[in-house]
Amino acid sequence: xxxxxxxxxxxxxxxxxxxxxxxxxxxxxxxxxxxxxxxxxxxxxxxxxxxxxxxxxxxxxxxxxxxxxxxxxxxxxxxxxxxxxxxxxxxxxxxxxxxxxxxxxxxxxxxxxxxxxxxxxxxxxxxxxxxxxxxxxxxxxxxxxxxxxxxxxxxxxxxxxxxxxxxxxxxxxxxxxxxxxxxxxxxxxxxxxxxxxxxxxxxxxxxxxxxxxxxxxxxxxxxxxxxxxxxxxxxxxxxxxxxxxxxxxxxxxxxxxxxxxxxxxxxxxxxxxxxxxxxxxxxxxxxxxxxxxxxxxxxxxxxxxxxxxxxxxxxxxxxxxxxxxxxxxxxxxxxxxxxxxxxxxxxxxxxxxxxxxxxxxxxxxxxxxxxxxxxxxxxxxxxxxxxxxxxxxxxxxxxxxxxxxxxxxxxxxxxxxxxxxxxxxxxxxxxxxxxxxxxxxxxxxxxxxxxxxxxxxxxxxxxxxxxxxxxxxxxxxxxxxxxxxxxxxxxxxxxxxxxxxxxxxxxxxxxxxxxxxxxxxxxxxxxxxxxxxxxxxxxxxxxxxxxxxxxxxxxxxxxxxxxxxxxxxxxxxxxxxxxxxxxxx
Amino acid sequence: xxxxxxxxxxxxxxxxxxxxxxxxxxxxxxxxxxxxxxxxxxxxxxxxxxxxxxxxxxxxxxxxxxxxxxxxxxxxxxxxxxxxxxxxxxxxxxxxxxxxxxxxxxxxxxxxxxxxxxxxxxxxxxxxxxxxxxxxxxxxxxxxxxxxxxxxxxxxxxxxxxxxxxxxxxxxxxxxxxxxxxxxxxxxxxxxxxxxxxxxxxxxx
Numbered sequence: 141x142x143x144x145x146x147x148x149x150x151x152x153x154x155x156x157x158x159x160x161x162x163x164x165x166x167x168x169x170x171x172x173x174x175x176x177x178x179x180x181x182x183x184x185x186x187x188x189x190x191x192x193x194x195x196x197x198x199x200x201x202x203x204x205x206x207x208x209x210x211x212x213x214x215x216x217x218x219x220x221x222x223x224x225x226x227x228x229x230x231x232x233x234x235x236x237x238x239x240x241x242x243x244x245x246x247x248x249x250x251x252x253x254x255x256x257x258x259x260x261x262x263x264x265x266x267x268x269x270x271x272x273x274x275x276x277x278x279x280x281x282x283x284x285x286x287x288x289x290x291x292x293x294x295x296x297x298x299x300x301x302x303x304x305x306x307x308x309x310x311x312x313x314x315x316x317x318x319x320x321x322x323x324x325x326x327x328x329x330x331x332x333x334x335x336x337x338x339x340x341x342x343x344x345x346x347x348x349x350x351x352x353x354x355x356x357x358x359x360x361x362x363x364x365x366x367x368x369x370x371x372x373x374x375x376x377x378x379x380x381x382x383x384x385x386x387x388x389x390x391x392x393x394x395x396x397x398x399x400x401x402x403x404x405x406x407x408x409x410x411x412x413x414x415x416x417x418x419x420x421x422x423x424x425x426x427x428x429x430x431x432x433x434x435x436x437x438x439x440x441x442x443x444x445x446x447x448x449x450x451x452x453x454x455x456x457x458x459x460x461x462x463x464x465x466x467x468x469x470x471x472x473x474x475x476x477x478x479x480x481x482x483x484x485x486x487x488x489x490x491x492x493x494x495x496x497x498x499x500x501x502x503x504x505x506x507x508x509x510x511x512x513x514x515x516x517x518x519x520x521x522x523x524x525x526x527x528x529x530x531x532x533x534x535x536x537x538x539x540x541x542x543x544x545x546x547x548x549x550x551x552x553x554x555x556x557x558x559x560x561x562x563x564x565x566x567x568x569x570x571x572x573x574x575x576x577x578x579x580x581x582x583x584x585x586x587x588x589x590x591x592x593x594x595x596x597x598x599x600x601x602x603x604x605x606x607x608x609x610x611x612x613x614x615x616x617x618x619x620x621x622x623x624x625x626x627x628x629x630x631x632x633x634x635x636x637x638x639x640x641x642x643x644x645x646x647x648x649x650x651x652x653x654x655x656x657x658x659x660x661x662x663x664x665x666x667x668x669x670x671x672x673x674x675x676x677x678x679x680x681x682x683x684x685x686x687x688x689x690x691x692x693x694x695x696x697x698x699x700x701x702x703x704x705x706x707x708x709x710x711x712x713x714x715x716x717x718x719x720x721x722x723x724x725x
Numbered sequence: 726x727x728x729x730x731x732x733x734x735x736x737x738x739x740x741x742x743x744x745x746x747x748x749x750x751x752x753x754x755x756x757x758x759x760x761x762x763x764x765x766x767x768x769x770x771x772x773x774x775x776x777x778x779x780x781x782x783x784x785x786x787x788x789x790x791x792x793x794x795x796x797x798x799x800x801x802x803x804x805x806x807x808x809x810x811x812x813x814x815x816x817x818x819x820x821x822x823x824x825x826x827x828x829x830x831x832x833x834x835x836x837x838x839x840x841x842x843x844x845x846x847x848x849x850x851x852x853x854x855x856x857x858x859x860x861x862x863x864x865x866x867x868x869x870x871x872x873x874x875x876x877x878x879x880x881x882x883x884x885x886x887x888x889x890x891x892x893x894x895x896x897x898x899x900x901x902x903x904x905x906x907x908x909x910x911x912x913x914x915x916x917x918x919x920x921x922x923x924x925x926x927x928x929x930x
Contacts, residue, residue, distance in 0.1 A: 195913055198899035204820070205899065209827040232829045342921025370919075384919050386912035516911035516920045555908055558894045563802045563872055564865055568907070571898075572808070575908055 143411070146419035148452045152178040153720065155439055155454035157424045157469065160273030161702050162689035163460035164402030164410075165709040168319075170458075171415035173717035178452060179407065180422040180441060182461075183251075183269030188276060188403070192245055192395040194387040198553070205244050211235040213242040214253070219264050219651040225257030225601060225609070238266045240277065240656070245392035249276050255604040260595075260612035264653035265464065271420055273462070274656065275402040275702075277393045280521055281546060282322050282367035282400075282703040284313050288331040288532065289697035296531065296540045299589050302694040303666050303675035306333065312707040320400045320706075321369025323382075323521065327362050332527050332699065339370040341520040346506035346549035346579045346640075350524070353638030359529050364522025364546070367400040367703065378404035384519035386553070399521060421445050425607045427457055427473040427482055427685070434477055436685045442605045456684045456716065456725055460709070463493075463690040464595060467661035468610050470672075470687075471597050483662065483679035483687070488672050490596055492663050494589040494696040496655035497620045499648045500627035501545070501582030503556075504640035509577035514551055517576065523548025526581060526634075528698055530626065539622040541588065543698045545631065547581025556580070557643075579640055583627035586698040588619050589660050614652055624649050657701050662691035677712040684725040688712055734874045738882075741850035786826040786834070791841055792818055797857050798844065801864045802893040809907035812897050820896035833888070840885025847882065 153175035156166045167179050198204045207213060212233035214226065219239070222229050230236050241250035251267045258265060268274045288295065290302040290309075310333070317336040324337040340363050343351065351361040372381035382398035397404040410416045421444040428451065430437040438453035459466040467490045473482035481489055528542035555571050556578040562570075598611040628647040635642050665671025668680035677692045679685040688709040690701055697704075719725050787795060799812035799821070812818075825834055844867070848856040851870075852863045859867070871886035878884055897903040904910045918924075 197901075197904070197913065199901050199904070204895065206895070209824075209829050234829075340919075342919045342923075344920075345922040348922045384916035385914065514909045514911055516916075518912050519914070519916050520919050551908070551910065551912070553904070553910060553912060554898055558898065561872070561875070563868060563890055565804055565806055568803050568806065568811070569808075572907060 143418060146178060146417050146452075148450055151438075151453040151455065152176050152417075153454065154178070154456040154458055154716075155180060155452060156458040156460055157439065158182075158273065158459070158461035158465070158689065159271050159407060159418075160268075160402050160460065160462065160689070161275050161278075162462075162705050162709050163458075164272070164275070164406030165316075165706045166458050166460055166686075166688050166713050167410040167416055168406040169710050169713035170717060171410040171413045173713075173721075174415065175717060175720065176415055176417075177410075178417045178419065178454065180424055180439070180452075181269075181271050181273075181418070181420045182423045182444060183271065183273075183420065184444075185271040185418075185420045186248055186276075188270075188272070188393070188401075189395040191248055192276075192393045194392065194395040195385055201244055203244055207237075207242060207244060207247055211237060211241070211247055213237040214239050214264070216650060219262055224259055224262065224612070226253050227257075239264055239654070240266045243392055246277050249393075256609075257601055257603060258610045258612065259598045259601050260610075261614050262651055263612045263614060264651040265658075266653070266656045267462070267465075271407070271418075272402040275400065275405075278367075278399075278401075278702060279546075279700070280364075280366045280368055280388070280399050281525065281700045282324075282335070282365050283525070283699035284333040284335060284707075285309075285697050285699055285704050286331050286333050289695065289699070292541065292695055292697075296535075298540055300663075300665060300670075300694055303664050303671075308675075309704070309707050309711060312711045313703065315710055316703060316706045319373075319375075320367060320405050321371070321373050321379075322365060322703075323363070323368055323370040324365035325363050327360060327527075329360065329527060331532055335365065335703075337365075341366070341370070341522070343524060344515065344517050344550045346509060346577065347524050347547075349506055350526075350547075350549075350579065350634070350638040350640070354526070354634050357634070357637060359634065360527045361524050362527065364520075364525055364548075366521035368394075368398050368521040369400075370398070376405065376409060378408050382521060386516075386519040388518070388521045422450070423605045423607065424461070424469060425472060425605070427459075427469060429473070429475050429477060429482065429682075431475070431477060434682065436482070436682055442607075444605065447605065456686070456720060458713075458716070459685070459687040459691075460689045463658040463661050463693075464610060466687050466689055466691045467493075467595060468597070470662065472608065478681075483672055483681050483685055485681050486669055486672060488591070488663065488670060490661050491591045491594040492589045492660045492694075493593045493595060493614055493658065494587045494660045494693070495653070496584040496657045496696060496698060496700075497543075497587050497616055497624060497649060498582060498584055498655045499646060499650040500624050500631060501547075501580065501646050502628075502631035502635050502642060503578065503580040503644040503646075504635045504642045505574060505577045506549070506579055507577070507639070507641050511573040512576060515576050517548075517550025518552050522546075524581075529630075530623075536626070538626065539619045541586040541619070541623070541698065543583045543585030543623060543627055545581040545583050545627075547579065549579040551576045578643075579635070579638075581631060582646075583624075583631065584655055584657075584698055584700070585620065585623045585627060586696045587616065589663070589695050590617070595661065616649065616652060621649065657690070657696065659690040659693040659696050659701060662687045663694045664692050665694065676715040677708065678716070686712060686716055732870050732873075734870060734877060734880065734883075737850070738847075738880070741846055744850065784826075786822045786837075787818070792822065793857055794841055794844070794855075795821060797864065798868075798889055799893040799896070801861075801868055802890055803897045810902045812893055815897045815900035815902040817893050817896035817900070820900075821892045824892065836881060836885055836888060839881050840889070843882040843885065
């Protein structure tokens with residue numbers, strides 16, 4: 141792809157804010173339709189292969205793969221006892237990262253919390269300001285939603301239905317599968333539709349034991365559905381097929397790009413069309429509005445390095461800055477015409493904020509594997525996914541909606557089971573004998589969308605670039621806590637059914653935000669009084685403004701959102717291009 | 726020390742801290758005050774040749790005597806056995822030295838200085854000799870006292886033991902000895918086909 145200097149004097153057909161899963165997809169679809177597109181990214185373009193170094197051995201790394209001494213990543217305890225914006229108590233470290241930034245391989249991908257403060261209730265907010273954003277380090281679990289999610293209100297009466305159903309989005313899930321690649325096994329589950337899968341990974345022995353153990357309970361364990369191309373993609377020269385090298389478990393990303401990331405999967409191919417201009421280090425601070433027409437006219441941005449202010453004009457503005465950053469931008473874009481922020485006549489921008497609750501889970505040992513010769517277990521993008529089973533056919537008496545488990549088993553580069561009591565010869569032997577026998581899983585559950593869970597702008601605190609910070613008003617409530625209690629119990633009951641020796645059962649709910657699945661701050665809907673966007677992620681108020689990231693979600697479901705963000709975005713951008721060509725925007 | 730009776734760590738330490746001030750001074754390793762954040766090169770009576778060498782290599786955190794002590798401690802945590810080398814073979818003491826040398830956390834450095842000092846005082850108290858010169862059984866017995874009192878984390882020697890074990894585990898299982906010799910880790914290689922329960926012999930390219 142050829143990079144060129146961004147021409148800021150011309151009027152682009154569309155400007156996209158953010159280069160992650162949503163921004164990359166918008167760039168792919170709009171450039172394919174022939175639109176002239178400017179893509180703005182707040183962070184740098186990193187030499188990503190040099191950051192990720194997926195096959196580096198710990199002993200070849202200056203700090204054995206851990207963070208260098210001047211950096212610190214927040215722990216669960218610190219999130220619990222320190223309040224944002226995380227200034228006091230961390231004076232000793234120059235760089236302060238979210239909990240994800242705990243290795244040498246991701247330290248430059250996640251933001252420095254000091255430069256990007258936020259206030260209010262505790263939130264483990266994980267942000268990646270660099271080309272590709274969080275897709276550089278995502279967990280890769282690529283799941284579809286179903287009408288159990290899109291029509292959840294019709295099923296249990298809570299919240300709102302989505303303005304689309306599964307049939308509307310299914311063809312776009314297919315397009316995403318084929319364009320980006322996904323591994324998995326067909327299961328024919330109505331609540332978790334199959335994708336068009338490439339070569340699947342294989343379960344190891346303890347995982348097969350668990351799968352068989354829970355079958356009699358009517359529960360389903362399937363291979364991790366990874367957004368990874370296991371066979372390669374003929375249409376993409378930037379990505380290799382997966383070679384099972386196994387650094388996936390350190391969640392440091394994939395330096396041959398077999399795992400999807402937005403730059404190699406979407407942005408570089410879009411640049412090859414000749415229709416895409418990329419501008420990095422562009423911190424967008426406001427969407428500008430034409431006072432005559434009331435339409436969006438472009439954006440103001442600050443160069444993150446020089447601190448200089450720029451403006452650029454576009455006929456359509458597409459926000460893809462992430463659920464929380466897109467909401468922040470809408471709230472920042474106040475004007476005489478839009479005193480509550482842009483696209484906010486409903487007052488719902490920043491509200492209905494939801495995500496996934498995490499923490500409860502179980503760790504155990506497959507006794508028949510203890511002391512067996514070492515096996516190769518982590519040469520694959522993921523272990524297993526144990527699908528939702530609550531509130532499908534039967535109604536649970538204590539909570540609504542559902543949860544699934546992500547898990548895995550076997551040997552890892554850094555052994556599991558070193559946190560046991562004791563030391564010496566027996567400790568060493570125990571670690572060695574147990575290393576291949578460990579099995580663990582943790583739950584991801586739907587957090588209900590609630591108007592009273594929201595973000596707004598802090599009246600005083602600003603980030604390094606002088607842009608007002610977000611303030612959180614967000615807490616898990618009873619439904620989440622009752623669900624978490626059930627997660628713990630069912631996790632234990634399933635490990636018992638598999639005959640595993642249970643080592644640890646966790647009932648601890650992790651800090652809000654931990655799942656990195658924040659959603660819903662500019663939700664879609666048919667009713668402009670209670671929603672921000674229509675079914676094509678187009679603002680009810682401003683027709684040439686689209687918000688194509690997780691903020692459009694009406695509810696969180698319990699399935700990981702990235703694949704749905706991209707399928708929805710593709711559908712919306714097809715509509716956008718069509719309306720653009722008809723002159724309707 | 727008796728292996729049958731449970732040790733009362735709190736009571737014992739009153740005694741050994743008292744006696745250490747008077748009787749044992751000469752036999753102890755020369756160590757600085759806990760609170761003093763002065764470089765080892767200034768305080769430790771190191772031979773002149775060693776001093777020059779230290780100055781050249783951006784000054785190690787541990788004195789040679791402390792380094793020898795950390796080697797013995799880490800080897801007691803993860804010893805060599807018939808299967809593989811232990812912490813000494815994996816050069817864990819060098820790793821810990823680097824972490825402490827580079828650390829931005831003065832309290833962690835102070836904990837290690839104090840911890841090493843207390844270990845030798847304890848060893849003198851229970852076994853009549855410094856830790857390095859104790860028998861393997863005596864070394865294990867001493868660390869067992871601390872391991873069995875892990876909940877008393879207000880005591881610096883207990884906090885030191887917890888950090889010693891954590892850093893030894895980190896250093897060992899990220900070393901060539903730990904990864905390849907001990908665990909015989911099979912991953913981090915190019916595979917033509919994923920490996921599952923039925924086929925445990927991977928096909929490498």
